[in-house]
Amino acid sequence: MKSCVVIFSGGQDSTTCLFWAKERFDRVEAISFDYKQRHSLELECAADICKKYDVKHTILDMELLNQLAPNSLTREDMEVDEKAPEEGVPNTFVEGRNLLFLTFGAIYAKTNGIKHIVTGVSQSDYSGYPDCRDVFIKSTNVTLNLAMDYEFVIHTPLMWIDKMETWKLADELGVLDVIKNETLTCYNGVIGDGCGKCPACELRRKGYEEYMEIKQ
Template sequence: MNKKKAVVVFSGGQDSTTCLFWAKEKFDEVIAVTFDYNQKHSLEIECAKEICEKYGIEQHILDLSLLNQLAPNALTRDEIKVDENAPTEGTPNTFVDGRNMIFLTYAAVIAKQKGINNIVTGVSQSDFSGYPDCRDVFIKSLNVTLNLAMGYEFDIHTPLMWIDKAQTWHLAYDLGVLDIIEAETLTCYNGIKGEGCKACPACELRNKGYETFKKSL
């Protein structure tokens, strides 16, 4: 019997780590793909490596430094400070143009080479922070494009698409990995693991969701 396998786009953050363990429940074999685009906090990549090594997950780290050159933003440049509030127009300065499209495309190339049809990513339209490449319509569109471009059937899974951060915490709880998500992931835009700096937009979203989740227990 053929094993069901999946490639997970994995950054070491709350969402992608939750998706990683979701995939481990759903598939017989999981491969993590992490992208090094010279992001401001290299600890993000180290965090992803530690999780994969600790829990026995095959990981591939791909060099995408060209993305850093093409799309300067608050996550790649020390001189650009993260917006404290969401802009009234346009995207936040933490948005990296083309990032999810490029990540998923490379993940698809790896998946096809390994004979894998399933790709998992942690994007969410409920908590998408104004990023257009986290929307369901984009994922569905790219899924069709990848199938046509490679002559291969991919299925992009987005387990967080229609749930908010509190529900994402609850999913981690249901999967039995709440402690891992709490202590071992890096979501903070200022590069602090766990609870983070508690001030940047990513930390505020994460911690607000956590408080709502705890009240629901």
């Protein structure tokens, strides 16, 4: 039986990947991470989606990440950058987050007899985050295989598509309404269409509007 674990936040990208995985794997599990994020409601969304669509869901405590990597997603006294700075990364970047998520996801996968890991990172819409690049994923895949002497395969269904194409993929999977109404992408913790002001909401809305234009 072909199995996978999805790195799952309950947001647009990871939920699209969850349904992508359900079409390709016999057994799909999801793993989420609690690092005391500003938009912690995403964990409730993740749990609700997994329960509704019959996916085993595990939440791991990653509070140490909150202590080590201060940023606007973990500190309420920091305003979220409205756009990427001219130099460096946005203050929404959580240092080491995807590396840790993939590492702990791999540990979970191996101990549960799973070799395939699915994550929703995208180099096309990566917002300046270095840990969303294809070269990072490939490097991490090799490192995890060597570190655990295990043949992991990391899948990145969204790597080379933008938000408009991500909406298109959700529609092709038959879950456009699920993604639009049941996921949480907003940095300020508003489900569905979000607050409409933060960078995550703007990117999500722009992609949706672009897809609706070509769909009509």
